[in-house]
Amino acid sequence: MTRSKVFALMATGLVSVACAGGESKRTPDSAAASPSPASATTGGADLTGAGATFPQPIYSKWFSDYAAKTGVKINYQSIGSGGGIRQIQEGTVDFGASDAPMTDDEMAKAKGGPIFHFPTVLGADVITYNVPGVTQSLQLTGDVVADIFLGKIKKWNDPRIAGLNQGVKLPATDILVVHRSDGSGTTYVFTDYLTAVSPAWASGPGKAKDVKWPVGLGGKGNEGVAGQIKQTPGTIGYVELAYANQNKLPVAKLKNAAGQYVSPTIASITAAAAGALEKLGPSTDYRVSIVNAPGADAYPISSFTWLLVYQRQQDSVKAKKLVDFLRWALTEGEGSVSALDYAPLPETVSKQLLEKLASIQAGTGS
Amino acid sequence: MSEAARPLVTTRRDDNGIATRIEGSAIGDSVYRWMTTGFALGIPILLLFIALEVGAAAWPALKAFGFGFLTSSEWDPPHNIFGAAPAIYGTIISSIIALMIATPLALGVAIFLSEFAPSWLRQPVAFLVDLLAAIPSVVYGLWGIFVLQPLLRDHVMPFLSGLPLIGQTALFEGPAYGPSMLSAGLILAIMVLPFISAVSREVLMAVPRSQREAALALGATKWEMIADAVVPYARSGIVGGIILGLGRALGETMAVTMLIGNVHKISASLFAPGYTMASLIANEFAEATGDLHLSALMAVGAVLFVVTLIVNGLARWLVWRVSRETQS
Numbered sequence: 001m002t003r004s005k006v007f008a009l010m011a012t013g014l015v016s017v018a019c020a021g022g023e024s025k026r027t028p029d030s031a032a033a034s035p036s037p038a039s040a041t042t043g044g045a046d047l048t049g050a051g052a053t054f055p056q057p058i059y060s061k062w063f064s065d066y067a068a069k070t071g072v073k074i075n076y077q078s079i080g081s082g083g084g085i086r087q088i089q090e091g092t093v094d095f096g097a098s099d100a101p102m103t104d105d106e107m108a109k110a111k112g113g114p115i116f117h118f119p120t121v122l123g124a125d126v127i128t129y130n131v132p133g134v135t136q137s138l139q140l141t142g143d144v145v146a147d148i149f150l151g152k153i154k155k156w157n158d159p160r161i162a163g164l165n166q167g168v169k170l171p172a173t174d175i176l177v178v179h180r181s182d183g184s185g186t187t188y189v190f191t192d193y194l195t196a197v198s199p200a201w202a203s204g205p206g207k208a209k210d211v212k213w214p215v216g217l218g219g220k221g222n223e224g225v226a227g228q229i230k231q232t233p234g235t236i237g238y239v240e241l242a243y244a245n246q247n248k249l250p251v252a253k254l255k256n257a258a259g260q261y262v263s264p265t266i267a268s269i270t271a272a273a274a275g276a277l278e279k280l281g282p283s284t285d286y287r288v289s290i291v292n293a294p295g296a297d298a299y300p301i302s303s304f305t306w307l308l309v310y311q312r313q314q315d316s317v318k319a320k321k322l323v324d325f326l327r328w329a330l331t332e333g334e335g336s337v338s339a340l341d342y343a344p345l346p347e348t349v350s351k352q353l354l355e356k357l358a359s360i361q362a363g364t365g366s
Numbered sequence: 367m368s369e370a371a372r373p374l375v376t377t378r379r380d381d382n383g384i385a386t387r388i389e390g391s392a393i394g395d396s397v398y399r400w401m402t403t404g405f406a407l408g409i410p411i412l413l414l415f416i417a418l419e420v421g422a423a424a425w426p427a428l429k430a431f432g433f434g435f436l437t438s439s440e441w442d443p444p445h446n447i448f449g450a451a452p453a454i455y456g457t458i459i460s461s462i463i464a465l466m467i468a469t470p471l472a473l474g475v476a477i478f479l480s481e482f483a484p485s486w487l488r489q490p491v492a493f494l495v496d497l498l499a500a501i502p503s504v505v506y507g508l509w510g511i512f513v514l515q516p517l518l519r520d521h522v523m524p525f526l527s528g529l530p531l532i533g534q535t536a537l538f539e540g541p542a543y544g545p546s547m548l549s550a551g552l553i554l555a556i557m558v559l560p561f562i563s564a565v566s567r568e569v570l571m572a573v574p575r576s577q578r579e580a581a582l583a584l585g586a587t588k589w590e591m592i593a594d595a596v597v598p599y600a601r602s603g604i605v606g607g608i609i610l611g612l613g614r615a616l617g618e619t620m621a622v623t624m625l626i627g628n629v630h631k632i633s634a635s636l637f638a639p640g641y642t643m644a645s646l647i648a649n650e651f652a653e654a655t656g657d658l659h660l661s662a663l664m665a666v667g668a669v670l671f672v673v674t675l676i677v678n679g680l681a682r683w684l685v686w687r688v689s690r691e692t693q694s
Contacts, residue, residue, distance in 0.1 A: 079652060080652030080653045081653055082652055082653035082654050082655045083652055083653075085655050086655065106655060174541065176543060181623065181628030181645075181649045182648075182649040182650065182652070182653065183443075183649065183650045183652065183653025183654060184653060185653075205442075205444070206444040206445065207444065208443055208444035209443075209653045209654075209655075210443050210649075210650055210653065210654075211442070211443065211444055212440070212441060212442035212443075212444075212445075212630070213629075216629070217543065217545050217627040217628070217629060217639050218627060218628025218629060218639075218649070219545075219624075219628070220623050220624060220628070220648075220649060224511075224624060227511050227512070228511070228544075228545065231511060231512070231515060231516060231544065232519075232543055232544060
C-alpha cells in the first residue's frame with residue numbers, strides 16, 4: 001500500500017515537472033526556489049564576458065592573474081567574435097570581445113546604447129608556405145599576395161614572385177591557396193589587408209570574416225590551414241603569428257607602406273599601431289584598421305583586438321569592477337603580453353585609453 | 367461505462383486486502399498511463415518545435431532567395447548572396463560514397479562473424495569493429511589529414527586516374543591535392559561501418575536455426591544457405607542498419623570539415639574539394655553576425671533537416687517493401 005502511494009506521488013511529481021515547461025507561471029514555488037536571473041547569468045563570477053578566440057590565451061592569463069591579485073573573478077567564454085558581438089548587443093554579458101570592430105549597423109542594434117571599443121593587445125597574420133627547395137624567407141608585396149589569392153598568379157616561378165626574390169630557386173609548380181573555412185577574425189584582418197592594397201580584391205571578394213574565395217581550399221582553424229600547408233607541397237596560406245611561432249612555420253617578409261620588407265615580430269606589430277594612430281589623434285573611437293600602416297618598421301597585416309563595453313553601465317558595482325580591471329590590464333597586464341606572442345599596445349595608446357576609462361559611467365537605473 | 371465498472375470494483379471491495387490494492391493500482395495505472403503518454407508525445411512536440419524554430423529563423427533567407435537557394439552555387443557573405451547547392455550536393459554525394467564502400471565491407475564482416483568465425487574469434491573481432499564507433503570524429507579528422515590524405519594523394523589518386531577507361535572519366539579528373547570528396551567519403555565509410563556491421567550481425571545471428579537447417583537439408587552448400595536462406599530472412603534488418611549508417615553519414619560534421627576542402631563548388635571529379643551542409647553550419651555559425659547570413663545558415667539547417675526526413679522516409683518505405691516481399 002505505502003509503496004504504491006509513494007509511487008503515485010512520485011509519478012504526479014514527475015508529471016508536474018514535465019508540465020512545468022508549459023505552465024511555469026502557475027508554479028510560484030519552483031520559480032522562487034530557482035536562482036535569481038542576475039546570479040544565473042554571472043554563474044558565480046563577478047564579471048562575465050564572451051567573444052573572440054584569438055586573444056583567449058592572454059585573456060585567461062590576465063583573468064587568473066587578476067583574480068589572484070584582487071579576488072575579482074572574471075568568466076570568459078571564447079565563443080568567437082560574432083557570438084561576442086551578439087551577446088553584448090543583447091546585454092547577456094558584461095563585456096564582449098571581438099577581433100573585428102563592430103559595424104555601424106551592429107552598433108545600432110546594441111540594446112544598452114553606445115559601445116566603447118577598448119583595444120587590448122595586437123596580433124598579426126603571417127603568410128606561410130610550403131615550397132619544396134625554398135628554405136629562406138620569401139619576400140612578397142601586397143599586390144602579389146592579392147593576385148596569388150585571386151588566382152591570377154598560378155605558378156611559384158611566376159616572374160612577379162621571382163622578381164622579388166632574386167637568387168631564390170623557385171619551382172615551376174602550381175600554387176595551391178589554403179584559406180580559413182570557418183569565419184574568423186584572422187580572415188577579417190587578412191582580407192582587410194588585401195582590400196587596402198589591391199583594388200581588384202576590394203571590388204571582388206572584399207573584407208569580411210568569411211568571403212567568397214576565388215581559388216583554393218578551406219581549412220578549419222589555424223591548425224587546419226597549417227596542417228594542410230605542412231602536408232601539401234606548393235601551398236600558401238595565412239595564420240596568426242602566435243600559431244606560426246609556436247609551430248615554427250616559415251613566414252614571408254612583406255613590403256609595407258614605407259617600402260620596407262618587414263618580418264612579423266612583436267616590435268613591428270606595435271610599430272604598426274603607433275604609425276596608424278599617430279594620424280588619427282586622440283579623438284578616435286578605436287574602431288580602426290591598422291593594416292598597411294605607415295612607418296618604416298610597421299608590419300602591414302597587424303590588427304587590434306577589442307573588448308566591447310557599454311559606455312553607460314546599468315550596475316554601478318559591476319561598472320567599477322570592470323573599469324578597475326581595464327586599468328590593471330592597461331598597466332600591469334600589458335607586461336605579460338609578449339610572452340604569449342601578442343604585441344603590447346604602444347605607450348601613447350595605453351595612455352589615451354587610461355584617460356578614456358573615465359567616460360564609462362554607471363547609470364542610475366539600479 | 368463507468369457505471370458498469372463501478373460494481374466490479376465494489377464487489378471486489380468485499381475483500382479488504384485486495385480492495386485497497388486495486389484502488390491504489392487504478393490510480394497508479396492512470397497516472398502511469400498519462401505519464402507515458404506525456405513522454406511519448408513530448409518527443410514529437412519537441413521535434414515540431416525544432417522544425418518551427420529553424421523554419422522561422424530560415425524564413426528571411428528562403429524568402430530572399432526562393433528556390434534559387436537550393437540551386438545557386440554562390441555563397442558570398444560580405445555581399446549577402448547565399449546559395450547552398452554545393453553543400454546539398456556534397457552532403458548527398460559524400461554519404462553515397464560512404465555507403466557504397468561501407469555496406470559491402472560491413473556485410474562481409476557481419477556474415478563472417480555470424481556464419482564462419484570460430485567462437486574464440488567472434489567476440490574479439492566484433493568488439494574491435496564496434497570500437498570504431500567509439501573513436502571521436504576529430505580523431506578521425508586528424509588521422510585523415512596526416513595519414514589518409516597523403517596516402518590518397520601519393521598512391522591511390524594516381525592509381526585511379528591511371529586506370530584504363532574509367533581513369534579517363536570526369537570522376538577522376540584534375541590535380542590530386544588530398545582534401546577532396548573522395549577523402550571525405552572514405553572517412554565517412556570507416557565511421558559508418560561499425561553501425562551497419564553491428565546491426566547486420568545481430569540480425570543475422572537472430573535468423574532461426576531451423577532456417578539454416580532447412581536449407582542445408584535441401585542440399586544447399588554453405589554459400590547457398592547464406593545467400594538464399596539467411597540473408598533474405600534478415601534483409602529488412604540489414605536495410606535498417608544501412609539507414610542508421612546513412613543517418614550518421616549525412617550529419618557527420620567535424621571529420622568531414624577537416625577533409626573535404628570546404629569549397630563552394632560542384633565538381634564531377636571525386637578529387638576536387640567540396641562542402642557539406644553540416645560543415646557549412648559548423649564553419650560559419652560562430653562568426654556570423656549579418657542577419658541574412660545567420661538566416662541563410664538556419665536555412666541550410668532546415669534543408670539538412672528536410673533531406674534527413676526524406677531519406678528516412680524513403681528508408682522506412684524500403685524496409686516496409688522488403689519485409690513484405692520476404693513474407694510473401
